[in-house]
Every structure is written in structure tokens, then in C-alpha cells.
Amino acid sequence: MSDPPVLRLTLRDGHPVALRPVVPSDRDRLAAGFAQLSADSRRLRFLGSVSTLSDAHLRYLTEIDGHDHVAWGAIDLHEPDAPGFGVGRFVRLTEDPTTAEFSLTVLDTAQDHGVGQLLLALLAVVAPSKGIRTLRGVVGRENERMTRWLRRLGATSAGSGQDLVMDLHLPIDPAVSDSAADFVETMEQIRGELDRAEQDG
Numbered sequence: 137m138s139d140p141p142v143l144r145l146t147l148r149d150g151h152p153v154a155l156r157p158v159v160p161s162d163r164d165r166l167a168a169g170f171a172q173l174s175a176d177s178r179r180l181r182f183l184g185s186v187s188t189l190s191d192a193h194l195r196y197l198t199e200i201d202g203h204d205h206v207a208w209g210a211i212d213l214h215e216p217d218a219p220g221f222g223v224g225r226f227v228r229l230t231e232d233p234t235t236a237e238f239s240l241t242v243l244d245t246a247q248d249h250g251v252g253q254l255l256l257a258l259l260a261v262v263a264p265s266k267g268i269r270t271l272r273g274v275v276g277r278e279n280e281r282m283t284r285w286l287r288r289l290g291a292t293s294a295g296s297g298q299d300l301v302m303d304l305h306l307p308i309d310p311a312v313s314d315s316a317a318d319f320v321e322t323m324e325q326i327r328g329e330l331d332r333a334e335q336d337g
């Protein structure tokens with residue numbers, strides 16, 4: 137079997153990162169990253185009071201089939217053995233196979249540097265090749281930052297309960313906002329790196 141692709145990119149401040157698919161041996165890395173997350177970030181990501189990850193949950197988060205469940209991690213190339221900067225994933229909905237629910241987690245210490253954008257752009261590049269046309273985020277209403285960002289990318293929202301269901305339809309239209317134009321540019325960069333990694337592999 138060929139090695140999983142590794143994409144080499146830089147954050148807005150030039151910091152080097154690698155994006156690569158999550159593999160089962162990332163369990164300890166993921167558990168260590170979860171331990172470093174603030175209570176707020178845990179709540180926003182897991183929409184509840186998840187304080188530990190069980191073995192079964194860790195297995196679920198790391199044993200990825202790459203088709204119905206896709207997950208990539210962002211590794212800090214200055215500290216490649218550290219837990220990494222974050223993870224983006226999507227899981228196909230059984231009731232609507234062209235839609236997948238996505239989630240993003242960036243360690244608090246790495247937030248606001250563009251890691252989330254790289255991870256979501258990567259998901260938006262990979263999703264169509266798996267037959268996914270809509271990336272759905274289920275976002276807590278208090279997560280204004282995420283809801284504003286998704287709206288700037290053109291997502292539509294629904295839901296009357298505690299959480300908003302936000303649908304990002306692919307392809308993303310760069311004309312929707314400056315953020316969307318910037319996002320589509322990041323997607324192009326990622327697509328180029330993915331092609332390069334696939335040719336090398």
C-alpha cells in the first residue's frame with residue numbers, strides 16, 4: 137500500500153505545517169491534544185461536556201476508512217512529535233450520502249493563525265472526490281466566530297434548537313466575500329500540493 141500523502145504548507149505567518157491523513161497510531165497524539173484543549177474549545181467542538189475521550193471514542197476518531205469518514209491532522213513542523221496543531225474531519229450522513237458532517241479542532245495555543253482555514257479548505261478539496269457536495273457543520277449558537285466565518289464562506293443555516301445546522305455547498309463561490317475568495321485560493325494551493333504528493337507517491 138502506498139504511503140499516505142503529506143502536504144507541506146505554511147501558515148499566514150510563514151510557520152511550516154504538514155497536513156496528513158489521521159492513522160490509527162495517532163491515538164496517543166490525539167489523546168494528548170485533547171488533554172491540552174481548553175474547556176471552552178472542548179465544549180464548542182463536542183457540543184457538550186466531554187471531559188475525557190474513551191478508548192472506543194479514540195478508536196473511532198483514529199480508525200478512519202478514508203471514504204465515509206475522512207480525517208486529516210495539521211502537524212507543527214517545528215515540533216513534529218508534539219500533538220500537532222489540529223484535526224479536521226468529515227463523516228458521511230447515512231440518510232444523505234452526498235452530505236457529510238464536518239468538525240474542526242485547533243489547539244487553543246495555535247488558534248487564529250490559519251490552521252482552521254487550512255483544515256477546512258483541505259476537507260473542501262477532498263470531499264467532492266468522495267461524492268460529497270455539502271459539508272455540514274453543527275455549530276453551537278454561542279460559537280459566533282465559527283458561524284460568522286461559515287456565513288462569510290457562503291454557508292446557509294437552519295435549526296431552531298441550541299445548535300445551528302450550517303451547510304457549506306461545494307464548490308465555494310469566491311465572489312461571496314473576501315473571505316471566500318481567500319479560502320478558494322487556499323483550496324487551490326492545497327489542490328496543487330495534493331497533486332504533487334500523489335505524483336511523488
Ligand SMILES: CC(C)(COP(=O)(O)OP(=O)(O)OC[C@H]1O[C@@H](n2cnc3c(N)ncnc32)[C@H](O)[C@@H]1OP(=O)(O)O)[C@@H](O)C(=O)NCCC(=O)NCCS
Pocket residue numbers: 176177178180181238239240241242243246247248249250251252253254273274275279281282285288315318
Ligand atoms: C473554530 C476553529 C476551528 C478555527 O480555527 P483557527 O485556526 O483558530 O481559525 P483561522 O485562524 O483559520 O481563522 C478562520 C476564520 O476565523 C476568523 N477568526 C480567527 N480568529 C478569530 C477571532 N478571535 N474572532 C473572530 N474571528 C476570528 C479568521 O479571520 C478567519 O476568517 P476569515 O478567513 O474570514 O478572516 C478553532 O478556533 C477551534 O478549534 N475552536 C474550538 C472548537 C470549535 O469551535 N470547532 C468548530 C466546531 S465545528
